[in-house]
Amino acid sequence: MYRKLLAISFAVAVFALPGLAQTPNLTGTWKLDIPKSDFGQIPPPTSEVQTMVDNEPSLKITTDQKGGMAGDTTTVMSVTTDGKESTWSTGGTEVKSTAQWQGKSLVVNSKTTFQGADINIVATYTLGDDGKSLNIAAHYVTGMGIFDVKAVYDKADAAAMADPPAAAKPAAMAHSGSAPNLSGTWKLILAKSDFGQIPAPASQIDTIEDNEPAVKLVVDQKGGMMGDTSYTTSVTTDGKESKGSGMTGEPVTSVAHWDGSSLIVDSKTTFQGQEIKIKDTFTLSGDGKSLTDVTHIESGMGNFDTTSVYDKQ
Numbered sequence: 669m670y671r672k673l674l675a676i677s678f679a680v681a682v683f684a685l686p687g688l689a690q691t692p693n694l695t696g697t698w699k700l701d702i703p704k705s706d707f708g709q710i711p712p713p714t715s716e717v718q719t720m721v722d723n724e725p726s727l728k729i730t731t732d733q734k735g736g737m738a739g740d741t742t743t744v745m746s747v748t749t750d751g752k753e754s755t756w757s758t759g760g761t762e763v764k765s766t767a768q769w770q771g772k773s774l775v776v777n778s779k780t781t782f783q784g785a786d787i788n789i790v791a792t793y794t795l796g797d798d799g800k801s802l803n804i805a806a807h808y809v810t811g812m813g814i815f816d817v818k819a820v821y822d823k824a825d826a827a828a829m830a831d832p833p834a835a836a837k838p839a840a841m842a843h844s845g846s847a848p849n850l851s852g853t854w855k856l857i858l859a860k861s862d863f864g865q866i867p868a869p870a871s872q873i874d875t876i877e878d879n880e881p882a883v884k885l886v887v888d889q890k891g892g893m894m895g896d897t898s899y900t901t902s903v904t905t906d907g908k909e910s911k912g913s914g915m916t917g918e919p920v921t922s923v924a925h926w927d928g929s930s931l932i933v934d935s936k937t938t939f940q941g942q943e944i945k946i947k948d949t950f951t952l953s954g955d956g957k958s959l960t961d962v963t964h965i966e967s968g969m970g971n972f973d974t975t976s977v978y979d980k981q
Contacts (some may be wrong), residue, residue: 691749691769692795693864693972694722698802698821706818711736718821721862725750727767727774747776785811799823799964799971847905847926848952850878854959854978862975867892874978881906883924883931903933942967956980 700716714735721728725748732742747754747767754765758780765778774793781787788809795802802821808814856872870891877884881904888898903910903924912920922935931950938944945966952959961976 691724691774692772692799693724694720694727694774694793694795694802695862695864695973696720696802697824699824701801701820701822704820708815708817710815710817716819717824723862723864749774782810795971799966847880847931848929848956849880850876850883850931850950850952850959852876852959853981855981857977857979860977864972864974866972866974873981905931 698718713733716733719730727747729745734740743758745756747765749767751768756763763778763780767776776791778789791806793804800823804819806817854874869889872889875886884902886900890896903922905924907925910922920937924933933948935946947964949962957980959978963974965972
């Protein structure tokens with residue numbers, strides 16, 4: 669809802685400073701699109717999902733792969749993008765990697781061995797302009813030859829990747845259809861959340877009144893980029909526009925609707941002449957005790973994502 673716009677205006681201003689945020693943020697869940705990829709002579713996996721947490725300069729990539737040459741495997745690679753060497757392992761084999769941004773592409777150089785032979789890999793990660801696709805071009809130099817792999821990933825919707833919700837309790841289904849009721853007092857759990865490049869608040873309590881189609885949100889936030897602040901925003905879930913204002917008075921237009929059991933809020937505003945688009949996806953857990961808000965932001969300075977997890981009080 670509007671609360672993200674309050675922080676985004678500051679974030680865009682910070683990102684505009686020289687030397688800051690000139691690189692995209694790779695955070696997200698990325699699903700391999702096999703028809704768009706080219707594995708050459710290497711058997712492709714049956715499926716692959718990469719989960720990336722990009723907190724510059726730290727980057728953590730968890731790869732869950734099914735089938736293919738390596739079979740079913742889960743690998744965690746942790747590197748830093750400042751060019752320092754990082755050591756991790758895959759299948760019990762040690763890998764040494766260095767990572768650096770080259771323009772808007774992240775280049776990861778890795779070295780390992782297999783059956784006594786050296787293997788050098790240069791992987792170039794490039795985010796699509798719309799932030800919805802990720803290309804990884806890998807160049808392999810081995811004792812058996814030189815070859816290349818081009819893998820294309822689509823960004824997966826957090827709600828679609830989540831486990832199917834358990835049967836909702838009557839209290840959580842106060843209005844019709846598959847849409848749950850979000851009413852309650854929700855406390856931000858920082859340890860479960862990921863704010864990427866935006867400084868996290870010290871604490872936050874959201875109070876939601878969900879009287880379909882009207883949804884009212886009262887936010888009480890301490891610390892963070894905006895400091896201590898409290899504010900109220902309202903939208904309707906019938907697809908009609910709701911109008912408000914940003915921190916410095918810019919008009920904000922939002923449209924909200926239910927997509928299955930997730931509430932989608934699309935907002936638009938401007939900051940210093942640049943258009944900013946924000947998509948919030950609110951998903952209630954099956955037991956009704958936690959609420960996740962996945963936010964995708966698009967601006968002239970780049971795209972990035974945040975994930976806020978709340979526990980019901």
